[in-house]
Amino acid sequence: MTIAGVLLAAGAGSRFDGDGHKLSASLRDEPIIVHSLRSMGAAGFNQLIVVAGAVDVSAWVDQVSSEIGRPIEIVQNPDWADGQATSIQAAIAFVRDAGHSAIVIGLADQPDVGVAAWRVVGATHGAIVAATFDGNRRPPVKLDRSVWADLPDSGDDGARVLMQQHPELVSEVPCPGDPFDIDTLEDLERLHG
Numbered sequence: 001m002t003i004a005g006v007l008l009a010a011g012a013g014s015r016f017d018g019d020g021h022k023l024s025a026s027l028r029d030e031p032i033i034v035h036s037l038r039s040m041g042a043a044g045f046n047q048l049i050v051v052a053g054a055v056d057v058s059a060w061v062d063q064v065s066s067e068i069g070r071p072i073e074i075v076q077n078p079d080w081a082d083g084q085a086t087s088i089q090a091a092i093a094f095v096r097d098a099g100h101s102a103i104v105i106g107l108a109d110q111p112d113v114g115v116a117a118w119r120v121v122g123a124t125h126g127a128i129v130a131a132t133f134d135g136n137r138r139p140p141v142k143l144d145r146s147v148w149a150d151l152p153d154s155g156d157d158g159a160r161v162l163m164q165q166h167p168e169l170v171s172e173v174p175c176p177g178d179p180f181d182i183d184t185l186e187d188l189e190r191l192h193g
Contacts, residue, residue: 001101003122003142005045006091007036009108010053010080018185021055023108025188032182033057035111037064041072043118047098048072050108051087053080057108083156092148105159106140107181112191113140114177126171128163131179137163137172138179 009023016022023033041048041064050061052074065072075094079086088105095103104122106113113131121131121140129142141159143151147169152161163170182188 002046002099003102003104004047004049004091004095004098004100005040005043005118005122006088006095006103006105007040007050007108008084008087008091008105009033009055009057010051010077010087010090011084012054012081013109013183015183016185016188018188022182022188023055023057023060025182027111027182027188027191031060032111032188033060033108034064036106036108036113037061037072038067039113039115040106040118041065041068041070042115043104043122045104045118045122047095047100049075049091049094051075051077051091053077053087079154082154084158085152085155085161088151088158089153092151096145096148100145102142102144104140104142109181109183110139110179111182112178112180113175117175117177117179120173120175124171124173127169128159128166129171129173130163131175132172133175133177133179136179
């Protein structure tokens with residue numbers, strides 16, 4: 001079984017009213033996305049993928065790829081404005097061709113999820129493996145190849161719709177880390193707090 005790590009970084013971040021795109025905003029002296037890339041990159045997946053769209057992430061991807069000594073593929077999602085589901089579909093099209101049996105998907109605006117959550121989700125068997133933090137489901141989530149065809153093609157719900165439609169396929173796994181995602185300048189200030 002081979003597993004690809006997938007970091008979703010395609011959205012416009014339209015609720016963030018700071019300077020520039022939210023993924024470029026500084027958190028502990030580095031862009032938000034760099035923290036997320038490092039966590040995914042250290043989790044031991046067979047392949048590393050970032051889905052991009054609204055903003056050029058290549059400099060950050062190159063930086064972390066150099067640090068970890070492994071390539072991180074950038075998959076462009078031309079339909080990113082149609083919602084997160086299109087980014088998941090772009091990733092699946094890429095990994096299907098690569099022959100992977102599962103993907104673990106996380107969000108680029110969750111800088112403190114941490115490597116342990118990525119590893120725990122990736123190592124847990126099941127058709128759909130959902131990370132829980134203090135009992136609440138949050139990314140990352142693992143999707144086995146057997147459920148890829150059931151994922152939505154558009155909208156912002158992505159794997160959430162699949163989990164609602166097929167609760168019998170979901171395995172929850174408690175994870176360490178902080179799943180807080182940064183959507184607004186106030187969210188970023190909370191983490192700086």
